[in-house]
Amino acid sequence: MATESAGSQFHGYDVINRNLRARLFKTGSEFSFGKYIGSEQLGVILGQYVGDGNEMNFVNGNPNATNMALWHVGLMALAKDLARLCSSGSTIQAEALNPKFAAAFAAVCDWPAASARSDSSLLAFWVSVMSYDAPESEYTAWKDYFQAQEFSNAGGEKIIEGLLATIFLNPYFLLRA
Amino acid sequence: MQFRFIVPVLLMVTVFIQVACQDGSVPGRSGTIELPSVSPTEELSGWAYKAWIGKVARLLRNGQGLTPADDLEALSRLKREEVIAHFMKEPVFSNTVLDFNLYFLGLKNGALQTEKGMFEGQAFVMPGAITSAREAYSGKDYLKLLDWEQRLFVNPLRKVPFPMEGQATPSPGAEAEAMREQHIQKGIASMNKLVALAEGGYNKNHGEICRVMLASDGPFNALSFAGVPGNLFLVLRGMPNWFGDVYLPCTSLGAVYKPVSDELAIARIRTMRAHFDKLVEFVRSLNPAQYLPATVMELKEAPLKELNMEGQVLQFNRGSFALLLNSSTNFNRKRAAFVFKRFFCDDLTPVAIESPALHARGAHASEPSCQACHYKLDPMAGFFKDLGYGGYPFHAQKQIMFDDMAVTDKDAYQSSWKAPEGAGRKWNIGYVRSLQFPSQNEYGETVEDLFGIIKRAPEVRRCIVKRLTQYVLGEAQFVDAGYLQYLAAEFEKESKADSSHAFRSALARLLTSNSFQQTDPQSSVCYDYAPGENPAGRPPCRVAKILENHCAQCHSSASSQGGLDLTAWIANAGQMGFKHFDSAGAQVPVKESFKRIAERLEHSNPKKRMPLGKFMPDIERAQLLLWANEYLQGGE
Numbered sequence: 001m002a003t004e005s006a007g008s009q010f011h012g013y014d015v016i017n018r019n020l021r022a023r024l025f026k027t028g029s030e031f032s033f034g035k036y037i038g039s040e041q042l043g044v045i046l047g048q049y050v051g052d053g054n055e056m057n058f059v060n061g062n063p064n065a066t067n068m069a070l071w072h073v074g075l076m077a078l079a080k081d082l083a084r085l086c087s088s089g090s091t092i093q094a095e096a097l098n099p100k101f102a103a104a105f106a107a108v109c110d111w112p113a114a115s116a117r118s119d120s121s122l123l124a125f126w127v128s129v130m131s132y133d134a135p136e137s138e139y140t141a142w143k144d145y146f147q148a149q150e151f152s153n154a155g156g157e158k159i160i161e162g163l164l165a166t167i168f169l170n171p172y173f174l175l176r177a
Numbered sequence: 178m179q180f181r182f183i184v185p186v187l188l189m190v191t192v193f194i195q196v197a198c199q200d201g202s203v204p205g206r207s208g209t210i211e212l213p214s215v216s217p218t219e220e221l222s223g224w225a226y227k228a229w230i231g232k233v234a235r236l237l238r239n240g241q242g243l244t245p246a247d248d249l250e251a252l253s254r255l256k257r258e259e260v261i262a263h264f265m266k267e268p269v270f271s272n273t274v275l276d277f278n279l280y281f282l283g284l285k286n287g288a289l290q291t292e293k294g295m296f297e298g299q300a301f302v303m304p305g306a307i308t309s310a311r312e313a314y315s316g317k318d319y320l321k322l323l324d325w326e327q328r329l330f331v332n333p334l335r336k337v338p339f340p341m342e343g344q345a346t347p348s349p350g351a352e353a354e355a356m357r358e359q360h361i362q363k364g365i366a367s368m369n370k371l372v373a374l375a376e377g378g379y380n381k382n383h384g385e386i387c388r389v390m391l392a393s394d395g396p397f398n399a400l401s402f403a404g405v406p407g408n409l410f411l412v413l414r415g416m417p418n419w420f421g422d423v424y425l426p427c428t429s430l431g432a433v434y435k436p437v438s439d440e441l442a443i444a445r446i447r448t449m450r451a452h453f454d455k456l457v458e459f460v461r462s463l464n465p466a467q468y469l470p471a472t473v474m475e476l477k478e479a480p481l482k483e484l485n486m487e488g489q490v491l492q493f494n495r496g497s498f499a500l501l502l503n504s505s506t507n508f509n510r511k512r513a514a515f516v517f518k519r520f521f522c523d524d525l526t527p528v529a530i531e532s533p534a535l536h537a538r539g540a541h542a543s544e545p546s547c548q549a550c551h552y553k554l555d556p557m558a559g560f561f562k563d564l565g566y567g568g569y570p571f572h573a574q575k576q577i578m579f580d581d582m583a584v585t586d587k588d589a590y591q592s593s594w595k596a597p598e599g600a601g602r603k604w605n606i607g608y609v610r611s612l613q614f615p616s617q618n619e620y621g622e623t624v625e626d627l628f629g630i631i632k633r634a635p636e637v638r639r640c641i642v643k644r645l646t647q648y649v650l651g652e653a654q655f656v657d658a659g660y661l662q663y664l665a666a667e668f669e670k671e672s673k674a675d676s677s678h679a680f681r682s683a684l685a686r687l688l689t690s691n692s693f694q695q696t697d698p699q700s701s702v703c704y705d706y707a708p709g710e711n712p713a714g715r716p717p718c719r720v721a722k723i724l725e726n727h728c729a730q731c732h733s734s735a736s737s738q739g740g741l742d743l744t745a746w747i748a749n750a751g752q753m754g755f756k757h758f759d760s761a762g763a764q765v766p767v768k769e770s771f772k773r774i775a776e777r778l779e780h781s782n783p784k785k786r787m788p789l790g791k792f793m794p795d796i797e798r799a800q801l802l803l804w805a806n807e808y809l810q811g812g813e
Contacts, residue, residue, distance in 0.1 A: 008653075008700075014287035015240055022244050028293070049287045056285050056299070100245030131243055132228035135696050176651060 009061035009176050010071075012047030013040075016174065020078070023129055026098045036081070037074035045070055061176075071174065079164035085109075086157040101128040108163065109156040116156065117147055125163060134172035142166060221694060227253050229694050230260055236649060236688065237264035239272035239289060261685050271314035271473035274680070278306035278322055281644045283519050294469025296332055296476070301408035302496045304329060310473045313677045320676040323520070323637065325628035329412060329479040329490045333465040335404030341393050354464075357403045361457055364399030368453045371396065371446055379423075379442035387427035396453065405460055409479060411495035412486070413456075423449075430566060432584055433576045452485045459484070492628060498568025505583035508593065509558035516557055520631050521608075522640035523796050525550045552612055553795070556620075559594035559606030560627040608634065613783055614792045636794070638672060639665040642683055649687040653700040656692070658722035658800075663707035716746040716755070720804050727793045741770070768809060775805040 011019075017033040025031045034040030044050060047061040060067055084090035085097075086109040097105065104124040110116040122143045130139075145166075151159060167173055221229050230252050235242035243249060252260055264270060272289055279285040284299045284306070291297055300307060307330045309322035321327075338357040340346050347353040370389050374382040389395055393402065401410050422445050425434035436442070459479060462468065470476045481487045493501075501512045517523040563570055565577040577587040596605040607620035608630050619630045631637050642665040646656055664683055671679035687693060691704035698704065703718030715721045724743045730736070732743040740758035747756050754767035755774075765773075779802060780786040 012287065018240050018288065019242065022241055027244075043287075049285060056283060098245045128245070132224060132231045132249075135228070136224040 008063075009058070010047040010063060010067065010174055011176055012049075012058065012061060013043030014048060016046070017043070019173075023131065024082070024098065024101050025096050029096055031096070033074060033078065036077040037070055042070065046074075072169065075168035076165055079161045079168060082164055083157045083161035086155075086160055104128045105160065108160055111154060111156040111159040112152055116159075117152075119143065122146065122163075126167065129164065129167045130170070130173055134170060138170065138172060142170075225694075225696075228696065229257075232693065233260060233688050234264055237261070237273050238267065238269045239276050241269065257689055258685065261688055265681060268314065268472040268474045271310045274313045274319075275300060275306055275310035275473045277645060277648050278309055280648050281322075281519065281641060282306060283515075294333055294465060294471065296470070296473075298407060301330075301332070301406070302494075302500065303492055304408070304490060304494065305492050307473060307476060311476075313680050314474060316675075316677050318676050319680040320632065320638075320672060322641075323628065323632045325492050325625050326488055327490045327492055329409065329481060329486070330473075330476040331409050331463060331479060332406040332476075333468045333470070334406070334460070334463045336465050338404045339402045341402055354466075357464075360394070360399045360403035361460070363394035364396045364403070365453070365457065367392070367394055367399060368396040368450055372450050375423075375439075375443045375446040379439045379446075380436055383426075383436050386423070390424060390427050396449070400456075400460055403460065406463070408494070408496060409460075412490055425569065429582065430569060430578055433565075433571065433574050433578045448485060452483075455480070455483050491624075493568060493624065495567060498564070501568075502580040503561070503565070504581040505579040505585060507579075508555070509561040509564075510554055512561045513554050513557035516560075516627065516631075517554070520640060521634070521636050521796070522643050523636075525554065553609040556594075556605055556607045556609045557627075559604060560621065560624050562591050562594055562604075562606070564624065610794065611792050617792055635669060636796075638669050641680075642668050645680075645683055646687060649684070650690070650692045650698075651700075654692060654698060655701050655703050655719055657703040657706050657710070657712070657718035658720060659707045659710050659718075659725070660703070660705045662722055662726075714746060716743065717804075720801055723797045723801050727788045727791065727797065731789070740765070741774075771805050771809050775802060775809065778802050778805065 010016075013033070017031075020033055021029055021031045032040060034043060037043075037046070045060055045067050047058065047067065049056045050059050051057055081090050081092055082105075085092060085094055085105065094102065104121070105128075107121040108116045108125050115121060123139070126139050126142065142163075146159065146163060151162075227249055230249065231243050234247070252263065255263065276285065276289050279289075279299060282303050284302055286297050286299045289297055289300065304327035305322045305324060308324070308328050309319050311317075311330075312321050313319040334357070336349050337347060337353045338360055340356065341360070344356065347356045367389055371386060374386050374389065379386065392398065397410065397413055400413075422437050423442050425431070426436045428434075437445075463477060468477060479486070479490075481490060501515055503509050503512060514525060517525055563572045563577075565571045566580055566582070571577040571587060575587055576584050577590055578584045594604050594606050596602050602620050604620070604622050606622055606626075607618050608627075610617040619634075621627060621630060639661075643661060646661060646664065647654075650656065664686060667686070668679050668683045671682055692698060695704060703712070706712055706718075712718065712721075716724055724732075728743045731738045732741045734742050734745060734756075737756070737758075740760070742756040745756040746753060749764055749767050752767045754770055757765040757770040759765050774787075777785060777787040778798060783790070
């Protein structure tokens with residue numbers, strides 16, 4: 001039998017929705033990731049428990065073209081919507097963010113200021129979204145990538161969109177460990 | 178500017194830093210939990226330790242994980258057992274236990290709560306799941322999960338009641354509450370009307386009584402429209418001492434449940450009336466304006482004694498029977514298969530049987546190939562023999578009605594479970610472990626007896642541990658059978674004294690296992706072994722312990738009968754396999770060796786079937802056989 005990673009299935013809609021709500025928003029927030037994929041009903045395509053009640057099974061957990069595309073569309077849209085908080089036009093109220101994420105977010109909005117690009121700002125941002133779900137090497141690779149010269153003149157909104165999207169689409173964020 | 182949106186995974190640097198072995202100190206049960214020493218676990222520090230804390234938080238907080246309010250730096254200064262104890266003390270841990278219980282019962286859904294304060298309907302299908310979660314959190318008896326008689330915990334009322342015919346859906350708030358009260362008042366009025374009608378002659382007024390009983394503003398339907406939680410409604414509807422005798426003759430079950438005498442009916446309806454006000458009072462206390470439980474510990478319990486329902490809330494209720502339908506041709510096998518799969522972890526993989534001639538007499542399936550499952554499925558199904566349509570009891574009826582509405586003579590139907598002359602028991606109903614070794618079996622007659630067996634059976638406690646392992650580590654993760662056996666043995670031992678402590682301990686062992694702390698676990702690798710086990714040179718971890726327990730006595734290096742040593746896993750012509758010599762002393766090719774093993778495992782002749790003359794649980798036989806067949810098809 002081929003060796004297979006136990007973490008090769010998506011966490012699924014419910015877990016990701018809950019993680020996003022808990023990490024980015026205040027307790028009791030009405031946030032729903034369903035808004036970014038068109039409907040909560042589509043959550044089943046992203047991995048969900050279904051059954052007749054007598055036998056419930058987790059379905060659509062294996063990545064395929066359809067669910068990967070839907071994750072991509074939804075998470076990119078969420079990243080873009082959040083990033084707009086640096087300027088205007090976001091559908092999210094800044095007051096809805098939890099204070100820890102809001103502080104990390106605000107610091108990076110100032111990009112390309114040195115303080116925004118600092119290790120401490122990026123670590124706070126990473127941990128507030130990813131928590132410690134990924135190994136340190138993932139954080140280091142991500143940080144080094146964005147601290148490269150290529151992004152030294154980028155604006156805060158665009159950078160935040162990229163910072164979030166790369167975390168959201170990281171396998172350690174999306175897949176079961 | 179362009180972004181590449183997937184950060185390449187550069188190096189999977191494990192930051193495990195091995196430090197001097199922790200002493201596994203036991204903080205005791207008062208403030209924390211006893212953390213047993215398992216197989217040597219790598220010590221973690223820094224980032225990896227925080228990652229482990231995050232994983233533990235996610236599991237023990239039912240998916241919530243760390244929040245911005247957590248002081249991770251402070252948590253990371255605690256020892257692992259202290260971290261686990263910290264999260265187990267939070268009331269939300271009771272939600273994790275419920276989530277696991279639902280997983281164990283095959284009822285797990287995505288999110289435990291559909292909205293703030295509202296638990297998923299599945300959580301109430303088998304009431305033992307909630308009772309046990311509360312017990313585990315409070316340090317009481319976790320194994321109430323397996324009790325037949327249960328307590329009744331309920332959700333809040335629906336935020337907005339259902340409108341009756343001609344009414345518009347009300348807005349939440351004052352309008353909704355006014356409609357709710359209207360419905361409740363209609364229920365009270367109907368209840369009073371029923372008393373008057375019954376006192377005027379139950380049988381004479383039977384038609385009108387049924388009309389009032391079944392109307393949308395009838396006593397119980399009105400409460401349902403008011404938003405009463407489904408599990409409470411279903412229980413009320415099934416109460417023999419509340420409703421059953423006078424309600425069932427009004428329904429489609431009237432074909433079997435005939436109207437009772439005036440005397441009994443009046444007594445029943447008066448009892449219902451006497452308790453109806455208390456029921457209404459309890460229903461009002463479930464108003465979501467005051468009652469929104471965030472955790473299992475906050476769920477309200479129905480005062481069964483006050484409501485005259487004591488001893489009437491059972492593990493299988495109307496909700497569970499609605500999922501386990503029994504047609505007139507199914508003979509309760511669906512219900513039996515559910516019990517096997519959920520409580521015994523036996524998915525009825527056919528592994529053939531000892532000898533069809535020994536037991537094919539008069540059972541429902543007489544074909545030997547079918548008997549591979551039916552020899553145990555049918556006796557298990559018999560426990561449900563008195564329960565017909567919707568799980569309603571038909572003990573006192575001459576006929577029985579099934580979920581497909583067919584009606585048949587009850588004695589004729591139940592005769593399939595009659596034990597043969599000289600069997601020493603009335604019914605051939607029981608948990609059959611073996612036909613060859615009848616002393617291994619346990620017999621009974623009713624579902625209550627079945628739950629007595631479930632509560633005693635070591636297989637069920639092993640099943641809890643197996644499911645807990647899958648719940649924590651993932652279903653795809655291989656686990657050494659010896660490690661699993663070790664966890665189960667500890668659970669078995671500890672649960673005799675304190676089942677809640679045993680559950681927490683088993684969970685703690687898994688949370689501190691090597692498997693759990695892997696960042697990228699490989700599903701086919703076993704990361705943990707029982708203390709003292711040395712996996713070097715052993716057969717693959719999936720089956721090594723099963724071989725050791727059931728086969729090694731005759732097939733080891735000391736006694737390799739048939740030239741086969743099932744303890745030695747060696748390379749043979751580029752493939753791994755057992756040491757297996759033919760009569761000429763030549764190594765048998767790996768495929769041939771596995772083919773012979775598979776044949777002997779499922780041979781129907783007791784003289785050839787392995788292990789020879791010894792009992793081996795079907796689940797382990799199936800596990801071994803599946804592995805051997807997989808190996809034959811591709812090799813591991």
